[in-house]
Each structure stands twice: as C-alpha cells, then as structure tokens.
Amino acid sequence: KQEVTQIPAALSVPEGENLVLNCSFTDSAIYNLQWFRQDPGKGLTSLLLIQSSQREQTSGRLNASLDKSSGRSTLYIAASQPGDSATYLCAVTGNQFYFGTGTSLTVIP
Amino acid sequence: GAVVSQHPSWVICKSGTSVKIECRSLDFQATTMFWYRQFPKQSLMLMATSNEGSKATYEQGVEKDKFLINHASLTLSTLTVTSAHPEDSSFYICSAPSGEQFFGPGTRLTVL
Numbered sequence: 433k434q435e436v437t438q439i440p441a442a443l444s445v446p447e448g449e450n451l452v453l454n455c456s457f458t459d460s461a462i463y464n465l466q467w468f469r470q471d472p473g474k475g476l477t478s479l480l481l482i483q484s485s486q487r488e489q490t491s492g493r494l495n496a497s498l499d500k501s502s503g504r505s506t507l508y509i510a511a512s513q514p515g516d517s518a519t520y521l522c523a524v525t526g527n528q529f530y531f532g533t534g535t536s537l538t539v540i541p
Numbered sequence: 542g543a544v545v546s547q548h549p550s551w552v553i554c555k556s557g558t559s560v561k562i563e564c565r566s567l568d569f570q571a572t573t574m575f576w577y578r579q580f581p582k583q584s585l586m587l588m589a590t591s592n593e594g595s596k597a598t599y600e601q602g603v604e605k606d607k608f609l610i611n612h613a614s615l616t617l618s619t620l621t622v623t624s625a626h627p628e629d630s631s632f633y634i635c636s637a638p639s640g641e642q643f644f645g646p647g648t649r650l651t652v653l
Contacts (some may be wrong), residue, residue, distance in 0.1 A: 475646035531585045
C-alpha cells in the first residue's frame, strides 16, 4: 500500500526566507503528484500538479519537483510571506489518491 | 478550473440522527468521486470511492453501513452519516477528477 510522508511536520520561518517542504512516497507507480494548501477549517486549494512524466512545475513563487524513481517530491517556496502560513499537503495518484501527513508552515512577520 | 461544491458547509446534529452531505461537480461530469475525512490536526484520509451507477468502494476500517454513499448522477454524490455519534464529528471533503483532482470546500460535522 502506498505511504506518503512529509517532512518536517511543522516549520516556522521568518518572512522573506526561502524554504523547502519534502514529500516521499513508497510506491513509484504513480500517475501524478499534487501539492495542496489547506487553511484552518477550510477545504483544499490545489497549488501544483506534476504528471509522472514531468520533473517540475512552477507557479509564481512556488516550484515543485518530482523524482519518481526515488519516490520524492519537494515544494520550494521563495521569499516566504505571512500569507503563506498554512498546512501543505502532497498527494499522489496511483490506483487511488493518497495524501501525505502534511507540513504546518508558519511565516513570522 | 473545474468547480466542486459541497452542501452544507457545516452541520450540527444530535447523536443518533442521520446527516446527508452532498458533493456536486458544477461544470463537469464525474463518474468517480472521492470522500475524505479529516480529524483535527490530522491529514485527510480517504474514506471511499463513489462510483456512478454502481456500489461505492470503501477503505479498510470504514463502515459502509454507517457511511452510505450514493452516486445518483454524473454530477452528484451524497454521503449519509447514519446514526451519527460524537466520534463522527469531523471535516468531510469530497473530490472529483477532471484531469486533476478538484476538491469541494468541505463540510464540518459536529455531533452533539
């Protein structure tokens, strides 16, 4: 069964710092990987989708990479802002959809 | 992008009652929809896969008689929590695929 792990579980950084969130998965047979943002008590907002044939995707200050063979993905956030504070989830799609454990990010003004 | 809606956005009910949550794909059709549950400070957990025109597929440990799923049309799936108890209080989210997964805004259920 696919297991998706995110490290660190929580992260606190001062405003303006660049940061990296990590996601690892045990089964490399995936169709795609998505990164989501979840604000407290809210639904999910899709940030980036990487198809299994792709190695990275970029949107604004966000860059996500995928190394399927090693079962890893990273989400890079440049020049962090307080508004980036949220929980970030990665999810992989294989036969089913599997979510990671999440990273709670706090950006301190 | 595609839009998925959920109704209600929050509900409070008494223990022992049943609650129905709707998930709609507003501008696309979905033969499959997914239901998730999230307890406080925990990640989302897939509960079941809703299949239009056939029975839902439940994840291990999810009681299918308690969480009734009906995928009546290509744009609507419903999750009914039967005989709800306080431990069912949670945040329920649905998603539907249209290229990528699109998520509903979630329904917060509180059982008193």
